[in-house]
Every structure is written in C-alpha cells, then in structure tokens.
Amino acid sequence: MPEQGQQNFADEKNPTKPSTSADAPPAKAPKEDSNNDQAPRKSPHTNALKLSQDGKPKSSDSKQKNQPAGGRQTEEDERDSSHSQDGRARKSPKLNGSNNKKANTTQETFKQRRQDFGGRHNGTAHSKTPNTRADLERIAKGLEKTRMRLPVWLKKTDIRYDLRNHDVLLLHGETGSGKSTQVPQFLYTEPWCAEKRVMVEKEDGRKQEASVGGVIAITQPRRIAAITLAQRVAAEMGEPLSKGSIASRQPGKVGYSVRFDSSVPLGTKIKFVTEGILLQEMLSDPHLRKYSAIIVDEIHERSMDVDLIAGFLRNIVHGDKKGRGGIPLKVIIMSATLDKGGIEAFFAKPETRPDYVPGENYGKVLATHMSEDAVKLNTEEKFNKKPDTEVKGPIGKGNEKNSSQESDAPNESRRSSTDSSFSSWSGFSDSSAEEGSRAQPGTTENGTPSTKSGKADESRERKKTVPEHAPTPKGMIEGDISANGVAWQYIRGRQYEVQTLYEQQPVEDYQHAMAEMILRLHTEEPLPGDILAFLTGQEEIQALQAELEKYSAMLTSNVPRLEIKPLHGSLSPEAQQDAFVKVEKKFTRKVVLATNIAETSLTVAGVRYVVDCGKAKVKQYRPHLGLESLLIKPISKVSAIQRTGRAGREARGKCIRIYTKKDYQSMDQDEKPEIMRCNVIEAVLKMKARGVKDVLTFPFMDSPDVLYMEKALNHLYAMDALDLDGNLTKVGKQMSRFPLPATHGRVLISAADEANDCVLEVIDILSCLNTDSEVFLQPKSEEQQEAMDEGRSDLVRREGDLITLLTTMQQYCSENTNRNHWCERHLVSVRAMKLAMAIRRELRQKAVDAKLLSELPPADPQPFEPISPGKATVVMKTFLKAFIKETAILGPDGVYKTTSGKESIYIHPSSVLQGKRLEAIMFLQHVYTSKCYAKKVSAIQADWVAEQYGI
Numbered sequence: 001m002p003e004q005g006q007q008n009f010a011d012e013k014n015p016t017k018p019s020t021s022a023d024a025p026p027a028k029a030p031k032e033d034s035n036n037d038q039a040p041r042k043s044p045h046t047n048a049l050k051l052s053q054d055g056k057p058k059s060s061d062s063k064q065k066n067q068p069a070g071g072r073q074t075e076e077d078e079r080d081s082s083h084s085q086d087g088r089a090r091k092s093p094k095l096n097g098s099n100n101k102k103a104n105t106t107q108e109t110f111k112q113r114r115q116d117f118g119g120r121h122n123g124t125a126h127s128k129t130p131n132t133r134a135d136l137e138r139i140a141k142g143l144e145k146t147r148m149r150l151p152v153w154l155k156k157t158d159i160r161y162d163l164r165n166h167d168v169l170l171l172h173g174e175t176g177s178g179k180s181t182q183v184p185q186f187l188y189t190e191p192w193c194a195e196k197r198v199m200v201e202k203e204d205g206r207k208q209e210a211s212v213g214g215v216i217a218i219t220q221p222r223r224i225a226a227i228t229l230a231q232r233v234a235a236e237m238g239e240p241l242s243k244g245s246i247a248s249r250q251p252g253k254v255g256y257s258v259r260f261d262s263s264v265p266l267g268t269k270i271k272f273v274t275e276g277i278l279l280q281e282m283l284s285d286p287h288l289r290k291y292s293a294i295i296v297d298e299i300h301e302r303s304m305d306v307d308l309i310a311g312f313l314r315n316i317v318h319g320d321k322k323g324r325g326g327i328p329l330k331v332i333i334m335s336a337t338l339d340k341g342g343i344e345a346f347f348a349k350p351e352t353r354p355d356y357v358p359g360e361n362y363g364k365v366l367a368t369h370m371s372e373d374a375v376k377l378n379t380e381e382k383f384n385k386k387p388d389t390e391v392k393g394p395i396g397k398g399n400e401k402n403s404s405q406e407s408d409a410p411n412e413s414r415r416s417s418t419d420s421s422f423s424s425w426s427g428f429s430d431s432s433a434e435e436g437s438r439a440q441p442g443t444t445e446n447g448t449p450s451t452k453s454g455k456a457d458e459s460r461e462r463k464k465t466v467p468e469h470a471p472t473p474k475g476m477i478e479g480d481i482s483a484n485g486v487a488w489q490y491i492r493g494r495q496y497e498v499q500t501l502y503e504q505q506p507v508e509d510y511q512h513a514m515a516e517m518i519l520r521l522h523t524e525e526p527l528p529g530d531i532l533a534f535l536t537g538q539e540e541i542q543a544l545q546a547e548l549e550k551y552s553a554m555l556t557s558n559v560p561r562l563e564i565k566p567l568h569g570s571l572s573p574e575a576q577q578d579a580f581v582k583v584e585k586k587f588t589r590k591v592v593l594a595t596n597i598a599e600t601s602l603t604v605a606g607v608r609y610v611v612d613c614g615k616a617k618v619k620q621y622r623p624h625l626g627l628e629s630l631l632i633k634p635i636s637k638v639s640a641i642q643r644t645g646r647a648g649r650e651a652r653g654k655c656i657r658i659y660t661k662k663d664y665q666s667m668d669q670d671e672k673p674e675i676m677r678c679n680v681i682e683a684v685l686k687m688k689a690r691g692v693k694d695v696l697t698f699p700f701m702d703s704p705d706v707l708y709m710e711k712a713l714n715h716l717y718a719m720d721a722l723d724l725d726g727n728l729t730k731v732g733k734q735m736s737r738f739p740l741p742a743t744h745g746r747v748l749i750s751a752a753d754e755a756n757d758c759v760l761e762v763i764d765i766l767s768c769l770n771t772d773s774e775v776f777l778q779p780k781s782e783e784q785q786e787a788m789d790e791g792r793s794d795l796v797r798r799e800g801d802l803i804t805l806l807t808t809m810q811q812y813c814s815e816n817t818n819r820n821h822w823c824e825r826h827l828v829s830v831r832a833m834k835l836a837m838a839i840r841r842e843l844r845q846k847a848v849d850a851k852l853l854s855e856l857p858p859a860d861p862q863p864f865e866p867i868s869p870g871k872a873t874v875v876m877k878t879f880l881k882a883f884i885k886e887t888a889i890l891g892p893d894g895v896y897k898t899t900s901g902k903e904s905i906y907i908h909p910s911s912v913l914q915g916k917r918l919e920a921i922m923f924l925q926h927v928y929t930s931k932c933y934a935k936k937v938s939a940i941q942a943d944w945v946a947e948q949y950g951i
C-alpha cells in the first residue's frame with residue numbers, strides 16, 4: 001500500500017529517514033492501493049490444484065510432468081507451454097512427488113550434503129555459537145577453500161597493488177564474486193592500513209597529535225546486510241563476534257555498527273556499518289581519522305545517504321588532508337552494477353577532468369550505472385552458452401535436446417533442456433553434477449578464462465604476487481600510475497551460474513503467479529534448494545505466506561515440507577535473521593518472502609531459486625504538495641540483475657522473472673537517485689551539520705532539483721534550524737544530533753521550552769512513532785474489530801492519535817504484571833512496544849545530554865495518570881511547530897483541505913478520528929493512493945494554525 005514514508009528509527013536504509021513500512025487497513029477499510037488494482041485475489045492453482053475428497057491434493061495428469069514451469073521463456077528460447085493464451089492458466093503442478101522412491105532413498109545423502117553445504121557456522125545466522133578459539137579457527141579453516149574459489153581471489157594482488165598506488169579504486173564485480181566479504185580481508189594487513197600517530201590540524205588551525213587510520217569501514221545500504229556480512233567475515237577469519245556491551249571489551253578483528261545494535265570488539269580492523277551510521281560518525285570525526293579506508297558497497301542503490309557520503313569522500317580525497325596529518329584516505333567503490341565511467345569522472349583528480357562538473361549528471365555522465373553492454377554481459381551472454389554447460393547438474397538432467405537447437409525455432413512447441421528441470425519433483429541433487437557445475441574462478445562455465453584479458457590477466461597475477469604483510473615487492477611500480485588517480489578492476493564471473501527464465505505472456509495478477517510459481521518450483525525441483533521470492537511489501541508477503549502455509553498443509557508426505565520465512569523492514573532484527581538460518585528439519589524447503597531489503601549484498605543460506613515479481617515500492621516527493629508517497633513501480637534492470645544475483649551463491653540456480661523478456665527490456669536502466677525524487681530536508685540538515693556552508697555547491701554526483709533544496713531550506717528556516725544567512729542555529733545543531741527525522745527533533749526541542757514543559761510526553765509519542773511497524777495491530781475480521789474496539793477503549797483519546805499513543809505508552813509502562821498479555825488484550829504489537837521502549841531509553845538519555853531534561857526520570861513502572869486536556873493541548877501545539885504544513889481545515893462540503901496546497905485529504909481508517917467532523921486536523925503522515933489519506937491525526941483548532949502562520 002503506497003503511503004507517505006513514516007518517520008522511523010529502524011528503517012533499513014537510513015535510520016533517520018521515512019520508513020517504507022506499510023500497514024494493512026482494517027477489514028472495513030477501502031481499497032487503497034491504486035497501483036495494485038487487481039482482480040480479487042485468487043488462490044494459487046485455482047486452475048490447477050485438484051483436491052481429493054479428503055482435501056488432499058490429487059496428482060495432476062501425467063502430461064503435466066513434461067511441461068516447463070509456468071511455460072517460462074528462457075533467455076534464449078521461447079516455447080509452448082502449459083500456459084493458456086493469456087499466459088496465466090498454468091496446469092497443475094504435481095503436489096505429490098513423482099519420484100518418492102528416490103526421495104526416500106536419498107534422505108541420508110541429503111543430510112550429508114546439508115552438512116557439506118556450509119555447515120552451521122558459516123557466517124549465516126545459526127543456533128549454536130562456537131565457544132573457543134580452536135572452534136573458530138576450525139570453522140575458518142573449513143571456509144578457506146570456498147573463499148579461494150571466489151572469482152575475486154584472482155584479483156587479490158591487483159587490488160592490493162592498485163591501492164598502494166591510488167587513493168580510489170572502483171571495483172566492478174558480478175554478484176557473488178566475493179567483493180563484500182573478501183576485499184576488506186585483502187586490505188587490512190596492507191602497510192597503509194596501520195594506525196599512525198601524526199600531527200593533525202584542528203578546525204581552529206591549531207595542531208595536535210592524534211591517531212589516524214587502522215580500521216576499514218564498509219558501508220551497506222541496510223542493517224541486515226551489515227550484520228550478516230560481519231558474521232560471515234568474522235567466521236572466515238576465525239574471529240569472535242559477540243553482541244552488545246561484552247563485544248566492546250573483547251578483542252576481535254571484525255565488527256559492525258547499525259542503529260540500535262553494534263558489536264565493535266577491541267582492536268577491530270574491519271567494521272561493517274550502515275550508511276547512516278557513517279554519516280553520524282562524521283559529525284564528531286569529519287576527517288574520518290579513525291579509518292584508513294572506506295569501502296562504499298552497493299553504490300548503485302544511490303540512496304540519499306550514499307550520495308552524501310560520496311560527496312564528503314570526494315572532498316577528503318581531493319582536500320589538503322591536514323585534518324588527517326597528511327595521511328590519505330583510501331576509497332573503494334564497489335557494485336555488481338557499477339556506473340564505471342560516471343563514478344570515475346566524479347572521483348578523478350579535478351585537474352585531470354576539467355570538463356567534468358559534479359552535480360548534473362543523471363541522464364548524462366552518471367547515467368547509466370551500467371552500460372547496455374555490461375547488462376548484456378551479465379544476462380544474455382551469460383545464459384547463451386552451450387546447453388550442456390547450462391543444464392548439466394542438479395537442475396537440469398542434461399540429457400535433453402539442447403537449448404540452442406530450440407532457440408533456432410523459438411515458436412515451435414517443444415521442450416528445451418532447461419524445461420526438463422521442471423518436470424517433476426524428483427528427489428535430491430546429484431553431488432557430482434553439483435561439483436561439476438561450479439564455475440572455477442577466472443573461468444567461465446565452459447572453461448575459458450573469464451577475465452577480459454584472459455591469460456594475460458593470469459600471468460599478470462603471477463607476476464604481481466604480493467605476500468601478506470610484505471612491503472611492495474620488486475617489480476611493482478610505486479606512485480600514482482593513473483593520471484586521474486582512480487584505479488579500476490573488473491571481476492568477471494560468479495561462483496555458480498544462474499539461469500534466467502521469463503513469462504511468455506504478461507501476467508494479469510503477479511501475486512497469484514508468484515504463488516503458483518513457488519509451489520511449482522517446490523513440487524518439481526530437487527532438494528536441497530531453497531526459494532527466495534521478491535514482493536513489494538509487508539501486506540503482500542503476509543498474504544502469500546498465509547496462502548502458501550495453507551497449501552503446505554495439503555502436501556502429501558512424499559513431497560518436502562515447506563517452511564515460509566518473511567523478510568522485510570518491519571520485522572525485528574531477530575525475526576529477520578531467522579530467514580537466514582538453514583533449515584534444520586529434514587525433508588523441508590525454506591521459502592523466503594522478501595521485499596527489496598534482500599535485493600543486494602545478501603547471501604541467504606540455501607537459496608538456489610529466485611522468483612522476482614519485477615516491482616518495488618518507490619518513494620516519490622511532490623514538492624507542490626509538500627508530500628511524499630510510496631508507489632508500486634516496475635523495478636530497473638539493475639535491480640533485476642541484483643535480484644537474480646541472490647541465486648547462484650552456494651550452488652547453481654535459477655531466477656524466474658514473473659514478467660516477460662519484453663517487460664525486462666522496457667525497464668529503466670536504473671533507479672533515479674533518491675536525492676532527485678525525495679524530500680531533501682534530512683540531507684540538507686546533515687550537510688549543514690557537517691559544515692557545508694553552501695549546500696547548492698556541494699559536490700553531488702547528481703544534484704537535487706533546486707526547488708527541492710529551496711523547500712528544504714525554507715522548512716528548516718521555518719523550524720528555526722537555520723538563520724537568515726543559512727547557518728545552522730543552536731536549535732538546528734541540536735536537531736541534527738538526535739537520531740530522529742528533522743521535524744521530530746524540532747518537536748522535541750520545543751517540548752523543552754518552559755512554556756511547554758512536555759519533554760517526557762513528547763518522547764513517549766516519538767518513541768511509538770519511530771518504531772519500524774505500527775504499534776496498533778489491525779483487525780483482520782469484523783469480530784476482531786469488535787474485540788479491538790472493546791479492548792482499546794481505555795487507550796483511545798478524543799484528541800486523536802498522538803495522545804492515544806501517549807496513553808498507550810504510559811499504560812504499557814505502568815503495567816507491572818505481564819506486558820505481553822497487556823499487549824494481547826489491547827491488540828498492541830509486543831515487538832513494536834519493545835522497540836519503542838528502546839528508543840524511549842535512548843531519547844531520554846540524549847535529552848539529558850542535550851540539557852532538555854535535567855535528569856533521568858524514575859524507572860518504570862510508574863502509576864498511570866491520564867494526561868489532562870490542557871496538557872494534551874500543549875503537546876499537540878508543540879507538534880504543530882514542526883507540522884504546520886501538515887494541517888487541514890474542514891470545508892463546507894465535509895472534506896478537509898490542506899492549508900498549504902488546498903488539496904482534499906481524508907482521515908485514514910486506522911485513525912481513532914476516522915469519520916469525525918472536526919474543525920481542523922494536524923496529520924504527521926499521509927498515504928497517497930486513489931485519494932490522499934491523513935494518518936496520525938490530531939484534532940486541532942483553526943486559530944492554532946492561524947497563530948502559527950502568524951495570520
């Protein structure tokens with residue numbers, strides 16, 4: 001459901017920016033998702049699944065056995081299939097395995113293979129933690145061979161060599177080639193990476209001795225990637241990675257730091273961080289003195305934060321380095337879908353590219369992130385190989401007609417070798433075939449050298465062997481060998497190949513098609529081989545999970561069990577980690593249903609099949625309304641390639657795209673950078689807080705629209721964060737130090753004014769607003785609605801949602817028996833409340849540090865005292881200071897009109913004020929679908945608005 005980004009703490013990509021979480025409306029809510037206006041949901045296999053009298057699925061007709069899954073069209077062939085003309089009516093998959101004898105006899109092999117497959121301690125979430133150094137070393141030893149087979153290993157020497165001679169390296173390597181896990185390990189022992197004591201220049205020009213360097217930071221767009229990569233790298237290095245405060249007292253080389261969770265052992269050399277955390281660190285360490293190198297991973301995502309980081313890094317790289325005592329900061333930019341030319345121009349020494357001007361490059365220098373050729377290389381050419389290399393092994397049988405023959409006559413009705421793999425569920429993979437399918441590093445699957453220069457690269461590799469911990473050996477050139485100062489490496493090949501399949505015809509209902517495909521894969525593909533499916537949001541995931549679980553219960557005993565795991569931003573970190581755990585149960589296949597949170601960086605243990613719906617929720621700013629909306633849109637080619645790359649990481653795999661090849665070809669090359677389509681108020685505040693005087697001349701790869709910048713500057717000025725000269729005021733400085741969206745920070749500061757004196761109340765409300773999911777669970781039926789109305793009657797306040805949230809938090813905290821039961825009774829989310837409590841603790845402490853509170857309040861539980869109407873008015877007026885533009889007045893026609901744009905707006909069904917006719921409202925969020933809904937609504941008076949506008 002598209003909606004305005006909810007401001008929240010735990011947003012994956014940026015802890016201080018609006019969340020993309022969406023909540024399901026109550027049963028009686030109108031259909032909101034205009035982008036998702038589809039026919040009523042059908043069960044998967046309505047055409048297909050035949051149930052016997054006892055409700056169990058019957059086997060479908062034997063013809064089905066030979067049909068390709070969903071009549072897919074591979075990259076190189078089209079064929080007739082079980083599709084009807086409209087491409088939707090696939091025939092039934094067999095839900096009772098056709099090869100149960102093989103299945104039963106191979107269960108032992110399966111068990112064995114699962115152990116070989118990586119074991120428990122491979123850096124994925126696991127149930128048992130190794131205790132001793134010896135355990136850790138054993139695990140690391142076990143992973144060594146796998147590491148050395150990664151394509152990036154062939155480039156180890158080149159990478160080291162380049163960074164001894166350049167400050168910037170662009171690393172373009174295919175998904176799964178080993179960039180994120182191996183590159184920091186190649187570099188942390190390099191001589192330039194040692195910590196040094198030097199004289200640095202302070203902001204006031206005075207000199208002082210300080211430590212510079214010693215640590216490598218690797219930024220990730222999402223917290224889950226930062227955590228799982230740190231776990232993996234720690235496992236590969238035989239290093240401990242404990243949680244919480246113990247971690248900071250224990251020695252170790254690998255750590256991570258994300259919002260609300262960090263593990264940074266003593267002596268950390270490699271630290272995975274989210275982009276937001278690195279920006280936060282720059283507040284106190286603008287020269288990044290702690291670091292010898294910053295690796296910016298997945299730059300293609302072009303989040304607002306990564307664009308800011310790139311600009312700051314460019315300034316450090318080309319600056320005078322006095323703040324670092326003359327020690328250069330190495331910058332490594334990595335992606336599987338890298339815009340090489342554009343980023344190279346951006347980081348090049350300015351004197352070498354006098355024609356290059358940062359700032360207006362989207363669609364020109366910086367577009368596109370990948371050249372068409374590179375995309376081709378990653379997709380079409382890759383799969384256009386000789387059929388025997390493509391289909392041998394566990395997925396295909398390798399004995400059918402080859403696909404190149406078929407591609408000669410694409411319209412003929414025939415089965416390709418690839419299709420055969422969808423014939424029926426047929427037991428377990430053949431390990432020898434599996435081994436055979438492994439693409440050797442540096443070679444393509446048919447054995448030819450994979451790097452562009454092939455043998456030349458290998459001999460260069462031999463010549464330039466740099467032993468660990470060694471100074472530059474003879475023969476290696478010291479000094480800057482590239483005039484523009486930017487080195488570039490390309491890593492071709494991933495460890496295992498992935499075959500891409502398309503729909504033959506556009507699907508009418510992608511959710512239905514996804515369900516059908518998942519079941520089809522499950523019933524026809526051998527184990528092991530988990531499935532990762534990409535959907536657009538939480539509601540879709542929940543609906544599909546319910547559907548699959550229902551069908552799972554109907555599977556006959558000779559078909560593996562299904563274990564469904566959701567993976568989206570609104571889940572707790574623990575619940576997210578659950579999706580990464582290898583399935584321990586026998587004869588079971590894991591199906592992970594994910595949003596684009598899993599699109600880049602991640603290796604989800606066990607996954608061999610990816611099913612991609614081809615869509616995602618995208619945030620869009622409308623400056624004239626001052627509103628931001630989430631819309632479901634087709635993804636870009638770059639995203640499709642990244643999603644495909646989630647398969648083929650532990651074994652060869654398949655990616656099934658629930659769209660046609662034509663759809664793929666018509667996709668945009670890449671996503672417009674966030675900074676060009678979103679509200680930039682957070683970015684402007686961050687720049688100002690880090691000393692950028694003129695934000696319009698900041699070296700952005702792509703500059704936001706001047707109108708967006710002006711809006712942001714005006715808004716900050718209206719909130720007293722900037723003075724007339726555009727300098728940050730005391731209020732602005734305080735705002736930037738709170739881990740909150742700018743508007744929320746402003747409210748908190750106003751709350752401390754003597755006239756308001758409501759800091760604790762405001763913190764309670766902000767804590768609830770900044771969780772990553774809704775505090776109130778939505779009823780799913782009429783009965784639940786009734787139960788909820790009754791259960792929540794003591795929480796609901798006529799002043800609206802903010803005061804209702806305050807009452808909820810206060811009652812929850814006063815509960816001294818069982819808080820979980822309390823949540824259950826009130827249909828309140830236990831998880832959201834736990835997170836809200838963590839945020840509350842942090843905000844209270846920060847409020848004391850910022851002197852907004854004189855001391856910490858007494859510990860809970862405290863007796864509950866309902867807020868008085870007078871105080872409630874004060875609290876709402878405090879919010880109005882930052883949300884004056886988010887107000888609306890009731891018109892004579894009974895419709896609210898926004899005070900800033902005179903747009904019609906309606907109270908969302910989830911609000912306690914829904915259906916109420918009030919003089920005026922203030923809303924903190926909105927959902928823009930078929931019409932504009934206001935969320936988090938408060939009942940206010942029109943003269944408060946006039947007062948605030950100074951009318």
Ligand SMILES: Nc1ncnc2c1ncn2[C@@H]1O[C@H](COP(=O)(O)OP(=O)(O)OP(=O)(O)O)[C@@H](O)[C@H]1O
Pocket residue numbers: 118122123124150173174175176177178179180181182228229232335336495600601602603605645648649650
């Ligand atoms: N948590 C993990 N569990 C199991 N294997 C892993 C894990 N993380 C990485 N690997 C293995 O290491 C390989 C390389 O992973 P890595 O993340 O370094 O690749 P990458 O080139 O950065 O990929 P991408 O561009 O998709 O982020 C994976 O293909 C997988 O085989």
